[in-house]
Amino acid sequence: METNDKLDRIVEARMKLKRRFEDKIAQTPSVADSLEGPFKPRGKGPANRHGMPQVPIGQTVTTKWPVLDLGYQPNIPLDKWQLNIDGDVNHPVRLKWTDFMELPQVEDTSDFHCVTTWSRLDVPWVGVRFMDLAALVDPKGSATHVMCYGYDGYSTNISLEEALKPDVLLVHTADGQPLSLEHGGPVRMITPQLYAWKGSKWIKRIEFMNGNRLGFWEERGYSDTAYPWRNDRYS
Ligand SMILES: Nc1nc2c(c(=O)[nH]1)N[C@H]1C(S)=C(S)[C@@H](COP(=O)(O)O)O[C@H]1N2
Numbered sequence: 001m002e003t004n005d006k007l008d009r010i011v012e013a014r015m016k017l018k019r020r021f022e023d024k025i026a027q028t029p030s031v032a033d034s035l036e037g038p039f040k041p042r043g044k045g046p047a048n049r050h051g052m053p054q055v056p057i058g059q060t061v062t063t064k065w066p067v068l069d070l071g072y073q074p075n076i077p078l079d080k081w082q083l084n085i086d087g088d089v090n091h092p093v094r095l096k097w098t099d100f101m102e103l104p105q106v107e108d109t110s111d112f113h114c115v116t117t118w119s120r121l122d123v124p125w126v127g128v129r130f131m132d133l134a135a136l137v138d139p140k141g142s143a144t145h146v147m148c149y150g151y152d153g154y155s156t157n158i159s160l161e162e163a164l165k166p167d168v169l170l171v172h173t174a175d176g177q178p179l180s181l182e183h184g185g186p187v188r189m190i191t192p193q194l195y196a197w198k199g200s201k202w203i204k205r206i207e208f209m210n211g212n213r214l215g216f217w218e219e220r221g222y223s224d225t226a227y228p229w230r231n232d233r234y235s
């Protein structure tokens with residue numbers, strides 16, 4: 001009974017979010033820029049699944065996976081791991097590892113574009129959609145952005161129209177292996193349509209915000225918006 005009510009509530013919240021953000025998502029540069037329009041996506045290669053050239057301008061494809069961090073890799077054992085989702089929401093939650101793994105798990109393959117000019121293509125991921133986590137907490141109508149925080153003290157901000165895209169995941173598996181510590185395991189966020197700094201490694205908190213605030217790199221000169229096909233690296 002309780003579980004069914006909860007499921008109904010989540011499905012309802014997801015539909016509400018879809019309706020509210022559908023148009024905004026379609027208008028984001030990584031979807032709306034086109035060869036005919038005033039903003040042409042810049043890059044090379046065949047069109048990816050959202051119509052952008054596979055390799056954004058200024059990027060070089062690598063099969064390696066470089067590591068970028070603040071000089072500290074927090075090692076959180078699974079039985080101590082928690083994810084708090086709070087702020088401008090109707091139902092804040094604190095998820096333990098088992099709670100997180102009981103949420104709908106999706107597999108997706110997407111590209112990873114680092115602002116330092118390397119791109120890693122076709123990474124197979126497994127994790128939970130940001131959209132499903134948002135539906136779980138049911139953002140208030142006033143929520144516009146989120147701040148994501150890592151266990152290392154990192155933070156990064158993202159608009160809801162970017163975060164609610166179906167390829168934005170909180171992943172625990174990459175290349176068929178548990179996500180390694182150096183790449184943000186046990187769980188990190190990925191943002192395939194924005195530069196990779198918008199995805200917090202070692203994610204521990206998602207704060208829904210009424211309005212925008214800048215995260216760690218955004219305060220230090222990285223772009224607030226981070227559109228790879230506009231070469232939108234620095235503010
Ligand atoms: N918590 C946390 N997340 C982070 C960072 C960080 O230092 N701490 N670095 C960001 C940057 S600048 C990039 S490019 C990617 C790098 O991910 P990778 O080390 O797995 O390649 O993670 C992003 N997320």
Ligand SMILES: [Mo]
Nearest residue numbers: 068115116197
């Ligand atoms: Mo980066």
